[in-house]
Amino acid sequence: AVLPDLPPHPPRSRRSAAKTQTMTRRATLTLLASLVAPSSGLAVFSASKADATSGAAARAAEWRSCVQAEVEDKRFWASEWSELEAELVQLQSAANASIAAASAEKPAEKHHSKSPLAGLKLNLEPKNPTDLVPALAMLKGLYEDGKERIGKLNAKEQEAKKKFEEKQAAHKRRMEVIEARFKNGTLSEGFRANETRDENRLWSYWEKVRERQHHQFHTSLKIQHGTLEKVKQMIDMYEKTISGKADKAQVAKQLAKVSGGVPEVVFLQDASYALSIYCRQAIAEVRSQRQALLQISATTV
Numbered sequence: 548a549v550l551p552d553l554p555p556h557p558p559r560s561r562r563s564a565a566k567t568q569t570m571t572r573r574a575t576l577t578l579l580a581s582l583v584a585p586s587s588g589l590a591v592f593s594a595s596k597a598d599a600t601s602g603a604a605a606r607a608a609e610w611r612s613c614v615q616a617e618v619e620d621k622r623f624w625a626s627e628w629s630e631l632e633a634e635l636v637q638l639q640s641a642a643n644a645s646i647a648a649a650s651a652e653k654p655a656e657k658h659h660s661k662s663p664l665a666g667l668k669l670n671l672e673p674k675n676p677t678d679l680v681p682a683l684a685m686l687k688g689l690y691e692d693g694k695e696r697i698g699k700l701n702a703k704e705q706e707a708k709k710k711f712e713e714k715q716a717a718h719k720r721r722m723e724v725i726e727a728r729f730k731n732g733t734l735s736e737g738f739r740a741n742e743t744r745d746e747n748r749l750w751s752y753w754e755k756v757r758e759r760q761h762h763q764f765h766t767s768l769k770i771q772h773g774t775l776e777k778v779k780q781m782i783d784m785y786e787k788t789i790s791g792k793a794d795k796a797q798v799a800k801q802l803a804k805v806s807g808g809v810p811e812v813v814f815l816q817d818a819s820y821a822l823s824i825y826c827r828q829a830i831a832e833v834r835s836q837r838q839a840l841l842q843i844s845a846t847t848v
Contacts, residue, residue: 606745613752616710620756621840623703624763628837630696631770632830638689638778639826641682642819683785686778693775697768704764711757718750759843766836770829777825784818 725742728734734742 603745606749609749610752613749613756617756617843620707620760620763621843624767624840625837627696627700627763627767628833628840631767631774632833632837634689634692635774635826635830635833637685638774639823639830641685642822642826679785679789683782683789686782686785690775690778690782693771693778697771697775700764700768700771704761707757707760707764711753711760714750714753718746718753721746763836763840766832770832773825774829777822781818781822 722743725734725739725746729736729739
């Protein structure tokens with residue numbers, strides 16, 4: 548039998564070339580596979596670093612906003628305490644008028660300080676009810692100024708409260724973004740920890756600013772309301788005295804209420820004495836609050 552002819556074997560050089568080409572392809576695929584895996588981690592790191600840089604810039608801007616807000620608050624409250632002190636000093640000087648007149652026989656010490664009552668033309672030794680009219684006008688002016696200041700304080704408190712709520716909402720959103728980016732793999736664990744720490748530190752500062760704001764408001768409002776109450780009672784007594792409708796027994800009872808129980812009340816002189824005591828105490832508290840305000844550093848965290 549005649550066997551069929553077999554196909555000739557390819558030359559040795561062609562078989563070697565094909566084998567080399569196959570090995571090259573495998574090596575290339577292996578190299579590409581080894582490069583693809585680290586690239587995803589590198590991408591996450593690069594994205595985290597870029598976001599951290601932009602986040603640091605945003606926080607720097609927020610810190611500047613914090614400092615500016617506290618500077619403005621200090622300026623506002625320093626002005627408020629100064630105005631309130633001036634009002635109390637003027638009121639105390641008017642209340643002390645009769646006390647000063649009673650000791651007129653003693654030689655007065657020479658001094659060059661300007662009187663808070665300068666230009667008011669008050670009669671320090673009223674001989675009849677009409678002499679009280681200028682003092683009554685001054686009391687009414689102080690009363691209106693006090694009401695206006697209370698309105699301004701309430702407006703300032705509402706503005707501060709609104710800004711704080713906006714900051715609180717922004718803080719909550721930033722914390723949610725940090726967690727969302729960590730969960731979707733665009734923020735590494737290390738950068739997440741740093742971002743969370745910095746954000747909480749910033750929010751803690753805002754909380755302290757708001758706490759100081761509310762304390763200043765509450766204390767100032769308490770003093771202002773107390774002052775208005777005393778002034779209003781003095782106005783009522785002055786008006787009754789000027790009109791001749793004053794019931795001395797009733798006035799004595801009212802003066803005891805104003806003074807907190809001063810014995811042997813003698814009409815307006817003891818009313819002035821009681822008011823002077825209140826003003827002295829209120830002035831001390833105002834100065835204490837202002838001193839505490841000055842000790843607050845704008846960069847304290």
